[in-house]
Amino acid sequence: MEKRRLFSLLTRSYRTSFSISRFKINKRGLAASRRPSDPRLFPTSGWDNIDSSIPVEEETIPTYRPKIFYPVHIGEDESILSKFETAELEAPVPRKTLEDRTIYISRSLPISYGTPVLCDLGEARLGTDQQQGDIMPDIYRAPEVILDMTWNYKVDIWNVGMVIWDLFEHRHLFRARNPEGKLDDGYHLAEMQAVLGDPPLEFLARSEKSLEFWDGNGKWKGAAPVPDYDLDTLEERLQGDEKDDFLRFLRRMICWQPEERATAKELLFDPWLMHGLFK
Numbered sequence: 001m002e003k004r005r006l007f008s009l010l011t012r013s014y015r016t017s018f019s020i021s022r023f024k025i026n027k028r029g030l031a032a033s034r035r036p037s038d039p040r041l042f043p044t045s046g047w048d049n050i051d052s053s054i055p056v057e058e059e060t061i062p063t064y065r066p067k068i069f070y071p072v073h074i075g076e077d078e079s080i081l082s083k084f085e086t087a088e089l090e091a092p093v094p095r096k097t098l099e100d101r102t103i104y105i106s107r108s109l110p111i112s113y114g115t116p117v118l119c120d121l122g123e124a125r126l127g128t129d130q131q132q133g134d135i136m137p138d139i140y141r142a143p144e145v146i147l148d149m150t151w152n153y154k155v156d157i158w159n160v161g162m163v164i165w166d167l168f169e170h171r172h173l174f175r176a177r178n179p180e181g182k183l184d185d186g187y188h189l190a191e192m193q194a195v196l197g198d199p200p201l202e203f204l205a206r207s208e209k210s211l212e213f214w215d216g217n218g219k220w221k222g223a224a225p226v227p228d229y230d231l232d233t234l235e236e237r238l239q240g241d242e243k244d245d246f247l248r249f250l251r252r253m254i255c256w257q258p259e260e261r262a263t264a265k266e267l268l269f270d271p272w273l274m275h276g277l278f279k
């Protein structure tokens with residue numbers, strides 16, 4: 001069952017690479033497909049107010065800039081949204097009110113099952129040319145993004161690898177946090193160093209920022225210690241050939257150099273994913 005979910009995820013990733021140009025929105029709008037319902041009145045008081053000087057949520061990200069965030073479709077099980085609304089009605093989340101915006105503490109959504117849905121395309125970029133800038137959720141960022149290099153669609157392949165690890169191992173591969181619990185690029189890269197090994201010199205040469213963490217010979221010099229583990233020791237669910245095949249599959253996505261990552265189409269027919277999928 002897990003392999004079928006991963007296969008579906010990769011299939012959808014592959015399809016988006018050539019279907020964006022054909023995407024059309026119904027003239028009546030996206031809301032036209034939903035049945036109208038009575039509006040729900042949420043509490044206007046009863047929550048904890050957070051001191052405006054305390055960074056919360058996305059404000060803790062070093063590269064944070066105030067932005068507009070857009071709601072997305074959750075998936076097939078829409079009862080999740082109803083439960084989410086009920087929880088907010090009964091116990092409103094703490095929030096910080098500023099002059100130009102309000103920041104709400106995140107309320108966790110329960111894990112749902114069904115076909116994976118690609119969503120939240122607020123940072124989507126069109127075109128195949130090299131892009132630049134900070135994108136991706138913090139713990140899922142590809143190394144070229146952290147190091148301020150130019151990047152292309154291969155960051156999505158890295159992201160798929162991160163999500164596959166989460167789905168299969170039921171935990172994140174990287175924490176990207178320092179001992180104080182704050183997002184820290186040094187600790188994130190130190191974890192990558194442990195999992196991926198030494199980065200190629202030609203990769204480090206693409207970014208001046210890399211000199212903050214590696215010396216001229218590609219040896220780690222960052223303040224954060226490199227954890228004493230590797231990808232083999234982190235994977236504890238599989239054994240023997242099954243484990244070797246899974247890690248080989250994962251390493252086709254999670255590697256330093258973007259050009260060495262497989263395409264979504266190539267990953268669709270990986271032997272580990274295909275084995276037993278259609279039995």
